[in-house]
Amino acid sequence: DTAVSQTPKYLVTQMGNDKSIKCEQNLGHDTMYWYKQDSKKFLKIMFSYNNKELIINETVPNRFSPKSPDKAHLNLHINSLELGDSAVYFCASSPIKVYNEQFFGPGTRLTVL
Amino acid sequence: RKEVEQDPGPFNVPEGATVAFNCTYSNSASQSFFWYRQDCRKEPKLLMSVYSSGNEDGRFTAQLNRASQYISLLIRDSKLSDSATYLCVVDTGRRALTFGSGTRLQVQP
Numbered sequence: 001d002t003a004v005s006q007t008p009k010y011l012v013t014q015m016g017n018d019k020s021i022k023c024e025q026n027l028g029h030d031t032m033y034w035y036k037q038d039s040k041k042f043l044k045i046m047f048s049y050n051n052k053e054l055i056i057n058e059t060v061p062n063r064f065s066p067k068s069p070d071k072a073h074l075n076l077h078i079n080s081l082e083l084g085d086s087a088v089y090f091c092a093s094s095p096i097k098v099y100n101e102q103f104f105g106p107g108t109r110l111t112v113l
Numbered sequence: 114r115k116e117v118e119q120d121p122g123p124f125n126v127p128e129g130a131t132v133a134f135n136c137t138y139s140n141s142a143s144q145s146f147f148w149y150r151q152d153c154r155k156e157p158k159l160l161m162s163v164y165s166s167g168n169e170d171g172r173f174t175a176q177l178n179r180a181s182q183y184i185s186l187l188i189r190d191s192k193l194s195d196s197a198t199y200l201c202v203v204d205t206g207r208r209a210l211t212f213g214s215g216t217r218l219q220v221q222p
Binding site: 033041048090099100101106107 | 145147154155156157158159162198200202204207208209210211212214215
């Protein structure tokens with residue numbers, strides 16, 4: 001039983017393309033997140049949603065647009081991909097009252113050529 | 114200055130050794146502290162919370178020094194399976210976690 005799942009696991013694409021990454025959690029959590037882990041291994045918060053409502057948007061370029069159709073899903077759409085977008089993107093979820101106990105998905109390794 | 118700083122390592126230790134990692138944080142308003150573990154090419158997972166009084170979970174002991182803004186993790190009797198990157202994590206109360214870049218541990222037979 002996968003708790004937090006992401007698709008695809010690997011994504012290789014050309015500069016300028018538009019791509020989406022999907023995330024689903026079956027833990028019944030109210031809060032979901034997107035993180036970016038770059039080549040230096042820093043894991044940085046990008047977005048946080050609570051019950052489909054945007055809570056945190058950490059100075060991410062507006063080429064990145066999260067979409068939460070319901071509280072179990074938080075998808076990430078990226079327009080006009082750039083070389084610097086290459087990274088591993090992790091989705092995570094947490095209970096609303098224990099937001100510091102986060103459960104991460106397996107990650108999506110994005111490579112922009 | 115980074116919000117959370119860690120020595121990247123790697124720390125190469127033999128099985129059975131005791132190893133300690135340190136972490137410093139810059140925001141004195143930080144409220145909660147954690148250690149997460151990340152295996153190579155895997156997702157981070159919560160290892161343990163860090164309390165002011167210190168806490169222990171089996172071979173792992175975490176301590177917090179608020180005055181010095183310093184967090185530590187001690188691993189006793191290292192196992193091969195402890196090899197991973199250990200991420201120091203701070204909650205500054207913004208409903209988001211700030212992660213350090215991690216300290217890599219390699220336990221050798």
